[in-house]
Amino acid sequence: SQIYGMEIDDAPNETYADVGGLEEQITEIREAVELPLTKPELFKKVGISPPRGVLLYGPPGTGKTLLARAVAHETNAKFLRVVGSELVQKYIGEGARLVRELFEHAKKDAPSIIFIDEIDAIGAHRSESITSGDREVQRTLMQLLADLDGFKDRGNVKIIGATNRIDILDPALLRPGRFDRIIEIPEPDIEGRLSIFKIHTKDMSVDDDIDLNEIAILTAGMKGSDIKAICTEAGMFAIRSEREKVSKNDFIKAIEKVGFDHRNGAGELI
Ligand code: ATP
Numbered sequence: 440s441q442i443y444g445m446e447i448d449d450a451p452n453e454t455y456a457d458v459g460g461l462e463e464q465i466t467e468i469r470e471a472v473e474l475p476l477t478k479p480e481l482f483k484k485v486g487i488s489p490p491r492g493v494l495l496y497g498p499p500g501t502g503k504t505l506l507a508r509a510v511a512h513e514t515n516a517k518f519l520r521v522v523g524s525e526l527v528q529k530y531i532g533e534g535a536r537l538v539r540e541l542f543e544h545a546k547k548d549a550p551s552i553i554f555i556d557e558i559d560a561i562g563a564h565r566s567e568s569i570t571s572g573d574r575e576v577q578r579t580l581m582q583l584l585a586d587l588d589g590f591k592d593r594g595n596v597k598i599i600g601a602t603n604r605i606d607i608l609d610p611a612l613l614r615p616g617r618f619d620r621i622i623e624i625p626e627p628d629i630e631g632r633l634s635i636f637k638i639h640t641k642d643m644s645v646d647d648d649i650d651l652n653e654i655a656i657l658t659a660g661m662k663g664s665d666i667k668a669i670c671t672e673a674g675m676f677a678i679r680s681e682r683e684k685v686s687k688n689d690f691i692k693a694i695e696k697v698g699f700d701h702r703n704g705a706g707e708l709i
Contacts, residue, residue, distance in 0.1 A: 444530050444537040445544070448518040451508035458506050459638045459663065460631020464622050468493060468510055471620040472597045476514045476550050479595075490620045492587065492598035494558070494613070496605040497624035500664030503601040506624070507554045510599070517551040519544060523560035527576050534561065534579030542586040542596075549595040555583075558600040563607045580609065587617045626662050629655050635663050639670040645685045654690055661694075665701060669693045 440447050455465050475482060475489030482489045495503040504520075511518035521541055526534040545551040561579045587598065600618055602608065612618055627635060633655040640651065658666065672693035677685040 442544070444521060444526065444533070445541055446520045447544070447548075448508070448511070448520070450515075451512045451518050453505055453509045453512055455509050455513060457638060458502055458509055459635035460627040461502060461506065461624065464495075464506065464624060465509075467620070467622050468506065468599075469513075471622075472510050472552070472599065473514050476516060476595060476597060488616075491616055492600060492618045493620040493622055494600045494602065494605070494608075494618040495622050495624050496602050498603055498626055498662060500662040501624045501626060502663045503624050504554070504556065505663070507552065507599045507601070510597075511552045514550060514552070516597075517545075517548040518554060519548070519551060520554040520556060523555060523557040523562070526579055527561055532575065534575060535582035538579060538582040538586060542589075545596045551596050553596065553598045555598065555600045557602065558612070559602045559604040559607055562600075562602075562609050562612045563604075564609050580612075584611060584617070626660070627666075629659070632658055632661065632666060635666045636670070639667050643670065643674060643685055644683060646687060649685075649687050649690065654687075654694070657691070657694055661698070661701070665697055668700075669697045672696050 440449075458465060471490040471493045479489070495506065497503065508518055510516075519541060521537065526537055530537055541553060545553050561576055561583060563576070598618070600612075605621070613621065633651055636651045636654055658669070661669070669690065670693070673685050673689040676689040676692055677683070
């Protein structure tokens with residue numbers, strides 16, 4: 440459902456099996472987010488405070504949102520998502536209030552995961568010259584920091600931030616007790632692309648002679664979102680030729696098409 444300024448999903452369907460090529464990142468996020476939610480007593484016994492939030496960083500379309508939703512699914516947690524740029528551009532003057540309400544909701548709905556996409560839009564390094572627009576951004580950031588700090592023993596609400604501009608983030612956000620785990624979500628390598636192709640072709644009917652290895656080789660430089668688009672396009676080519684199975688040639692044409700859109704900045708990739 441959608442409450443003013445935030446998107447709430449009671450039960451995301453994505454699982455870790457839907458996330459390709461990010462095995463190490465899954466292990467890290469399980470330790471930092473899942474374990475404190477499912478086994479808080481472990482941290483008590485050892486006498487350390489669990490990580491409160493993790494920050495995922497990397498290029499767009501590599502699976503940050505997907506991974507965060509999968510964590511919510513695997514922990515039976517509610518998933519609350521806000522987009523940093525919307526907080527300060529779409530809901531002008533209300534960013535700080537929305538952040539406050541977001542945390543209130545998360546506590547009420549716990550166990551829950553707060554996902555803040557494009558966190559750089561509110562968490563960029565504070566500059567010297569402050570215009571009125573910046574002031575709004577700053578107020579929103581101050582509220583976010585206050586809420587992160589006011590969270591001390593709330594083991595059942597976890598925060599996941601995402602950005603593709605970690606270089607401009609305010610170091611205040613990265614202090615211990617805030618986003619104290621930082622996980623890189625990189626572009627997939629050939630193995631990663633192969634597992635992402637396996638995931639997205641799982642329910643497709645494809646010709647027997649299709650070698651996904653070969654297709655992974657042909658898609659160097661492409662990310663998960665591109666691969667998903669390629670599979671859909673390949674299916675469309677088959678439908679257009681009134682075939683029920685997707686051929687290797689359909690995939691080749693789809694790679695060209697998606698690669699072309701990509702280079703020309705079209706589609707949902709940008
Ligand atoms: P953005 O920074 O633009 O929000 P993101 O990193 O959050 O991007 P997603 O929104 O998670 O990327 O990816 C878009 C879609 O691309 C996913 O819903 C999924 O279908 C596909 N996808 C991306 N990465 C992966 C992956 N590692 N494994 C499987 N599918 C992926």
